Amino acid sequence: MKPTSYNNNNLQFLTGGGEISDLIREKDWSKTSLGKIDDWPVSLRTTLGIILHSAFPMFLFWGDDLVCFYNDAFRPSLGIEGKHPAIGKKGMEVWTEIWDFIGPLIDQVMTTAKPVWFENQLVPFYRNGKMEDIYWTFCYSAAYGNDSNVNGVVVTCTETTNTVLTTKKLEESESRLRTMILQAPVCIAIFRGADFITEIANSASLELWGRTEEEVLNKAIFEAMPELIEQGIKEIIHGVFTSGKKFAASDLPVQIIKNGKLETLYINFSFEALYDASGTIDGIMCVGTEVTEQVIVRKKIKESEERFKAMADNIPNLAWMAHPDGWIYWYNKKWYDYTGTTPQQMEGWGWQSVHDEKVLHDVLVNWRNSIEIGKKFEMVFPLKGADGTFRQFLTRVLPVYDEHGRINQWFGTNTDISDQLETSRKIEDNEKKLNAVLKASELGTFKLDLQSYEVDCSERFHEIFGYCNGEKLSHGAFLKHLLPDDVNIRNNAFKQALQTGNLEYQSGISLRDNSIRWIEIKGKIFYDEKNKPISAIGTCRDISKEKNYSKELEEREQKFRLLADSMPQHIWTADPQGNLNYYNKSVFDYSGLSPEQINKEGWIQIVHPDDREKNIKEWIEAVTTGKDFLFEHRFRRHDGTYRWQLSRAIPQKDEKGKIQMWVGTSTDIQEQKSFSDELEKKVKERTAELIQLNESLKKSEERYHLMVKEVQDYAILFLNREGLVENWNEGAEKIKGYTAKEIIGKSFSNFYTEEDRRNQLPKRLLNMALQNGKATQEGWRVRKDGNLFWASVVITAVHNEKKEVIGFSKVTHDLTAKKEADDALKDKQLELEQKNSELQKMNKALQSFAYISSHDLQEPLRKIQTFATRIIEKEKANLSETGKDLFNRMQKAAERMQSLIDDLLAYSHTHSLEGDFEKTNLNAVIEKVVQDLGEEIEQKHAAVHIKGLCEVNIIPFQFQQLFYNLISNSLKFSNPENPLRITIYSEKVTGSKPENQNLHSNTNYFHITVADNGIGFEPQYNEKIFELFQRLHGRNEYPGTGLGLAIVKKIVENHNGIVTAKGEVGKGAIFDIYLPVDSK
């Protein structure tokens, strides 16, 4: 075989292979693994021949390198600017980006020789200048080499990118549609098949049906909603399914079970047949909306319109309706009945035919005006009835507005008021008549509105109140005219009227000219249907004349009563039948009974039970016969005693002699009645008295003589008219020194000093006694021995039965001792005042001394002390024993001076200051002092007992000083053989306790006691120890300045209190402090 010829022959498979065949032929294959075309095996040539001549896109991987071949049909799949031309390139190099996917597939086919098939597989690769998503349907199948082994893979493929994308878009649009259906606001549902399986039901449908998706979806609709079966729906839907004709209905009532109960819904809906691809009906689409609400509203409107028309036909008025422009389009039945017209005649403006021509013009003008301005129309005019007569009608037309506030129609009524007009004319007539009557009777009338309290009064009413010229009286003004005293009468009458319906009262009114008038108001209350008072209507009458008359009567009666009440007699009246109806005050005062008591149980209760029977008999006799009543009987007084009374009653008769009343009096005749008895008794008593008196007179004379004789303190003598002594007692002898014998018959002027005698004092005293009956004098008198004595003298004139002066008694009392005492007292007082002023001076001096001592005296003293200590310290060794002793004494003296100054300062500082007082617990004060003195207390083995101390209003630091002084006093004067006990306690006492004679009896005191069992002191020093610089002991025994207790006293006095001391030698001392409780 010749290779050349073979070669030519061999290239036969490329002939007519198109563009790709040319590429294969022109390529230099010598450099590839396949080698020259001439050397290619038959199997490759054959396979390529098939591929290149196929119109179906094909690809071939051949040999170990999987060299790529493809045909013209495949070429477009590689796109522009892609892998083409890939002929002769290695498969792995050409399909780098998808080798992961196709590499294993090729391997699989090469090894198993079984084809691999994919449909619409996404295999993106590079073409058209970019990576593209490309869908393929392809098959890898084995290609055999000459040796019957698989030597390549043939790929048969078609690009399905366009198909896949189109399908995807379709699916998307379908899903959008579904979503749209599902979300549509109208109900849309699709039922499939002859069983009407629910395929889609949107949420509006589900809501309408009252079902959930699970309850209806993929179920036969009539199984899911069995209530529809009986309602003809099944027949309708079935009709559509068989005929293909659309069904539509509006306002169809359908009953559906919602929330467990059957509801009627109104629905607008349509059924439409759905066709499958073959054009047969395979389903129904249902579209619908619920119009229940609209249907109900429409129904209601219709019903209300019908009701309105029925009502309009039934009202007694004529009624009609017009368009906004006044075109009347409807009249009620009454209109036609009354006018006898037909709707055709009346329509629009046809109504003018039933009007009176005389007023028609005015009616038209008014009506057109109303239409123009949109305001209501109201007018009275006549309308002609079917019988040809005119009657008066009140016509009212109101605009009816639509929801935008525009007039959409007019509604008119015509009311027959002919009868009313007639009635009101009659009323007017009546009113005129009534007014004429009222005027004649001079009655004022009023109408009071009880809601608004507006009052409408007649002219006469105003006249009574002094209002003229049309002035109006308001209710408020009316009330102000009432006399203040009568306002209550009016208010009570009004209150009662609201309950009973009748108003009636009389009252005074004060007119504007201050004159008074009397009125009588009578009226009735009118109520509404709820029984609420709405008005009061009534009359007012001027009753001044009558009233003034009755007032006069009243005043007269008042006067009578006043008069009767002022009489001490009992006065009473009775009616003609004998019933007592008035008693004066005296009756009540006497009997102690109240008017109520007498009215209740009768006057007879006052009469003595023994007199009652006869009394009643006599009274009845008098009343029946009309004769005067005269009777003596006993009345019980308020204290239970009975006194005789003479009662007399006289009938009062009118001019005709008829008894009007009885006027009676009862006079107390107890005295007269018992006079004779009394007189006799008194004479007896007097006689007895006289006898007794005589006896006692005798006795008393005896006694007198005895007494005068015995009295020694007084000189009692009797002088005759001339002043000569007639009688002389022992006292006279004792005081004046004369015996009776010596002096009787001599003038009393002997007892007077020469000077007094010269001044004629004795004579003057006698004259004084003559004139005034008595003369008194104090003065010096002379005894027989010539000594003077101070006498108090009383000279009394003595008269006989004829009242002639027969002499004088003279009583002289020796007051010499008293006079001396008085004089001494006066001297003492003077002395005291002097002492006081001295004391004050001393105090002042002390204070200035204290001031000086606080500053200037202290300085040198302190220095003396300091120098002394310096000397003792430094020069002790140089001093002799005597020197030391003297030094010691000097220091002691200086120390004493120091304490003196300190105490004086304390004393002078003890003045009270208002603000320093405060409520202080004495316990606390004393504790502080005990603490300060602790060392000394311990030294002396002393015990301080405190009990019952309380809070007191004091100056604290002064009391601290006080207790300090008292306790240190006790410590100082303690008995060395006896352990010291100091007891301090307090109690509340009243000043009236006898032991506290210096206290005010009506003040309460705190009594604070400080007692010790020390050496005590003699009782005579009780007061002295409080004096300044007073010391009871030598300085060497007990040191001290003598100021401590003076300070105590001053502090207590500062607190308005009192301090006293009681001492007993060897037993102890007690200090009592009294502070007023309200001490300030």
Next chain:
Amino acid sequence: MEAENYNILLVDDDADDCMFFKDALDELAVNASLRTVNNGEELMNFLVNGINNLPDILFLDFNMPRKTGFECLAEIKLNEKFNQIPVIIFSTSRNPEVMDMLYNKGAKYYIRKPPTFVNLKSVINKAIALCRENKISQPSKEKFVIEP
């Protein structure tokens, strides 16, 4: 006892009292130097001129002619430069009202001039010790008076 030298200033018009104070201080084992002025005017001059060498403690007599201790105290307390110097009032008087006034004005302690030398030493010693202990604040009212 203390290494620190204590600057003491005494203001007193009374020569005897000045002597007592000096003697007392000498006998006390206190490392202190004493300077003395005799009235209020001198005191103020001393303080103003010796501003760099102010005393650590000032003993001030209350009763002085021309310018009393109270006036000096008020003046010292008004001056920011030396109102921190502790002022101890030194006086014969024991008038509570005066003592209240001084305490309220800011005096640190109050000493009543004692009648014995022993007590004088005692109070000066206590005053110095107290001021060393408490350099700034005023003591409570109960501790105002230094007792021997």
